Amino acid sequence: MKKIQFLFICIFCFATAFAQQETTHKKQALGISFFLNDFKTAANIRTNGLVSVLKDKSFFKPSIMNPGIAVDYFSGISKHVDFIATLGGSFLDYPIDNVPAFNANNFLLETTANLNLKLLTDKYWVVPFIDLGVGASNYQKYFSAFTPVGIGLQVNFLDEAYLILNSQYRIPVTENASYHFYHSITIAGNIASNKVIVPKAVEVPVVVDRDGDGIVDSLDACPDQAGTTALQGCPDKDGDGIADKDDKCPDVAGTAKYNGCPIPDTDKDGINDEEDKCPTVAGVARYQGCPVPDKDNDGVNDEEDKCPNEAGPASNFGCPVIDVVVVEKVNKAAKNIFFATGSSKLLAKSYKSLKDVAQILKDNPSYKIDVDGYTDITGSADKNQTLSENRANSVKQYLIANGVDESRITATGHGINDPIADNKTAAGRSKNRRVEMKLRNY
The missing domain is CATH 3.30.1330.60 (OmpA-like domain)
Known part of the structure; x- marks a missing residue:
């Protein structure tokens, strides 16, 4: 275990030093992965050897694998090194040495932190890489740690998204972990914006337009406050089409009928009084502002009452309690x-x-x-x-x-x-x- 940790620390330090010499690298990105966990092939190789497994053509059989889904976070450290964090889950019967078989599919949670060492930079369409990292998992009450090592291929699409194919061999570090293969396909996209902000042109004020709203003072009903042509140069903060000087609710959009204020909602149920058939009692939109009916008057509304015509307590879903x-x-x-x-x-x-x-x-x-x-x-x-x-x-x-x-x-x-x-x-x-x-x- 100490050798594995030392190797990972050395690779990370190398990647960090290399990053200081590079000026461009992968932007932050998020992805989703669909993966297959293969415990049986790993066990077969350890028992019979890789040559035997290849000879029997049993190295990659999806039928003996367990599917899962994961989310991924990507961040470039340098042109040739990316950091990837993954959190995934699947349902399977996880084999643990010296622990009786579960004989049932339970939830396995796995997380890894990897470094992708790319053989080419992201300016190429196809980028092969090798990866190495650390990982941890939880299955039922058992926690474990492992080291993932693998190879992969990244296919880039227009500098914004990419597809990643990856196969890893996950080596146990603690006693509750099991050797297994992890095959994944990932679709990821950048979360950093590439848009260039273009500064707005500065308008040259006209000498006869004190508030600079483009309406000359002689035609401006509010010459010292910037406004719109539609309102003769007066402002309208709430955008309801009523000038602030005539608006009794200048900070809240309303209607001319209520002098610029919103239509009242007396019972505060979110349905204005003009559309509310019960304007003084809070209700819901599907009953036009009235409360949900309660025909048997037991305090449980008819939509939740399993016995709407017989009174009963809420603890019994609105039905009478059995003797x-x-x-x-x-x-x-x-x-x-x-x-x-x-x-x-x-x-x-x-x-x-x-x-x-x-x-x-x-x-x-x-x-x-x-x-x-x-x-x-x-x-x-x-x-x-x-x-x-x-x-x-x-x-x-x-x-x-x-x-x-x-x-x-x-x-x-x-x-x-x-x-x-x-x-x-x-x-x-x-x-x-x-x-x-x-x-x-x-």
């Missing part, structure tokens, strides 16, 4: 649902509880129910996900068979997620293997 006794009955029934081991088949001792829930739903046509299945962590996550979905659907099908319309039931499997007890104990795992049911009336 706590009924909720407790459903919760108790959920604790008496049983399945055959490792199966989604309902046991007969579950029927009575589920029939009680079906009767509650039939007695209350406005009620709906959410059925959520959960498992412990025994077995694979995929199998547990499928089992939890099948168990939730078994409960749903039983309720349908007992007269509840399918549209009123939502069944969802959550697998090993959201445990309510410790999965390290048999008692905890037993509690985590469960089906929950929640009533709602919206």
